[in-house]
Amino acid sequence: MATWNLTSTQQHILICNGSSCKKAGAEEVTQSIRQEITERGLDPVLHTSRTLCNGRCQDKCVVIAYPEGRWYKEVTSEDAAWFVDTLITGASREDKVSHAYNGTCFERTDGTVAGVEKDVAIVKKVSKTF
Ligand code: FES
Numbered sequence: 001m002a003t004w005n006l007t008s009t010q011q012h013i014l015i016c017n018g019s020s021c022k023k024a025g026a027e028e029v030t031q032s033i034r035q036e037i038t039e040r041g042l043d044p045v046l047h048t049s050r051t052l053c054n055g056r057c058q059d060k061c062v063v064i065a066y067p068e069g070r071w072y073k074e075v076t077s078e079d080a081a082w083f084v085d086t087l088i089t090g091a092s093r094e095d096k097v098s099h100a101y102n103g104t105c106f107e108r109t110d111g112t113v114a115g116v117e118k119d120v121a122i123v124k125k126v127s128k129t130f
Helices: 019-023 026-039 077-089 120-126
Strands: 011-016 046-051 063-066 070-072 097-101 106-108
Touching (some): 011 026, 026 046, 063 077
Antiparallel strands (some): 011 063, 063 070, 070 097
C-alpha cells in the first residue's frame, strides 16, 4: 500500500495491465518505464499507475499520459527511453500515438484501428456538449 504526496506531480502515466496488454508484455513495459523515470530522478514529477483494461486491446500495450491526453499504442519495454523523453521534452513519437486530445475529444491517428462505435445517440440525450 502506498499514499504518495502528489503535489509535485506534473504528469500521470497510466500503464494498462489488463489481460491483453499483460499477454503482450505489460509487466515489462511497466517496469522499464518506472526504471527509466527513477534513473532520471523524475519520480517527483512523473507518477505512474497500473490500470485494468482501457478498452483499446488491439493497441496493446497501451500507455496513456495526462494531462496532455495522449494514448500510446504498441508500447514495448524497449520504448521506455523515448517514452520518458517524450514526457519531458514534449516531442512526441507520432507513430506510437493512437489518440490525442484536441481540447474537445480524442482524435484517432492515421493507421490506428477505429474500434467498435459507441452509441452516440444516448450521449446526445444526456449531454448538451454534443
Ligand atoms: S488490456 Fe490493455 S487496453 Fe485492453
